[in-house]
Amino acid sequence: MESLNPTQRRIHQAAFRLFAERGTSQVNILDLAQEAGVARGTVYSNIDNMESLFEAVASHLAKEMHERVNKSFNSLSDPAPRLANGIRLFIRRAHEDSQWGAFIHKFAMSNASLREMFSSQATTDLLSGLSSGRYTFEKGQLLSVMTLISSSVLGSIFLVLEGHKTWRESGSDTAELVLRALGVPPEEARALAITELPALPSLD
Incomplete structure (x- = not known):
């Protein structure tokens, strides 16, 4: 949201909260104006439509999380700990910011920007791990592996948001099981x- 003026930023932040709580079809201009604390006319003059507003919010969220997770990998070259950390960073953030977690859980599979957030760096790391022998799966299974990882993370976020597991339990279990599925030895997978x-x- 770096290019937004203060009013637009306020509207986008309000939209994020409402989309996370209600989904996209249950939010209208009046709701948005009330949540942002601005007049309806101000909303109309600062957005094109709800669809483009949602896409802008999702795109910003995806870009921000991708860059922050990628930045955390600066000192890591081994794809296995990168994956273990990436999985847990998503799940921990959902615990720390439940609105963020709810938004991700609702829309990650249906929005292209959010899917890209999961897949862009992970694809590079998975192929690196495959070529180095760190992981054992067929190259033609890459899309299925990506789906396994993203759906596992989203399922874990659900467990955390619903209070069934702590983020540490859910994050560690998910990271361990994904690494084991990719061929990392069980003891090492648990340690990572x-x-x-x-x-x-x-x-x-």
Whole structure:
């Protein structure tokens, strides 16, 4: 949202909260104006339509999370700990910011920007792990592996949001099971899944 003026930023932040809570079809201009604390005319003059507003919100969220997770990998070259950390960073953030978690859980599979958030860096790391022998799956299975990872993360976010598991339990279990599915030995997969997780870096 770097290019937005203060009023637009306020509207986008209000839209994010409403979309996370209600979904896209249950939000109208009046709701948005009330949530943002502005007049309806101000909303009309600052957005084209609800569809483009949603896409802008989702695109910003995806770009921001992708850049922060990628920045946290600066000192890691091994694809296995990168994957273990990436999985847990998503799940921990859903715990720390339940609105963010709800937005991701609702829309990650249906929105192209959010799908790209999951797949862009992970695809590179998976192919790197495959070529180095770190992972054992067929190259033709890459799309299925990506679906396995993203659906596992979203399922874990659901468990955390619903209070069935803590983020540490859900994150570690998911990271361990995904790594084992990719061919990482069980003991190593567990060790990587419970390693201290770094803070999610801010974007300067």
